[in-house]
Amino acid sequence: xTKATILALCILAFSVHAQILSSNQVxxxxxxxYISEGGTNAQWLYGIxxxxxxxxxxxxxxxxxxxxxxxxxWIASGRTNDFIPFMSRIYCPLDSNNWxxxxxxxxxxxxxxxx
Numbered sequence: 825x826t827k828a829t830i831l832a833l834c835i836l837a838f839s840v841h842a843q844i845l846s847s848n849q850v851x852x853x854x855x856x857x858y859i860s861e862g863g864t865n866a867q868w869l870y871g872i873x874x875x876x877x878x879x880x881x882x883x884x885x886x887x888x889x890x891x892x893x894x895x896x897x898w899i900a901s902g903r904t905n906d907f908i909p910f911m912s913r914i915y916c917p918l919d920s921n922n923w924x925x926x927x928x929x930x931x932x933x934x935x936x937x938x939x
Contacts, residue, residue: 850888851888852934856928857870858887859930871915871916872886897910906928909928
């Protein structure tokens with residue numbers, strides 16, 4: 825692993841633990857969820873099953889709002905674990921371990937591509 829990669833991962837780890845998610849972080853997490861849920865082949869875009877959405881843009885907006893709201897809940901909880909596993913227990917309670925692993929993997933991959 826190069827020094828630049830290690831530095832990027834350290835910056836990423838710190839920034840995900842900051843008080844407020846940047847729009848870029850929300851976008852990256854949302855994209856990771858989209859891909860993990862099946863992307864264009866998904867039966868439910870972004871894994872959204874609990875509310876109706878009009879189109880892909882509406883589903884994305886709902887997912888982004890869920891990321892922001894769950895991040896605020898995570899901050900309020902005292903951050904006893906990482907954010908994505910925390911969110912998985914709310915967003916995908918029946919398969920939270922698998923969901924967290926998939927979303928975390930895509931989040932890291934997408935984040936490294938932007939570093």
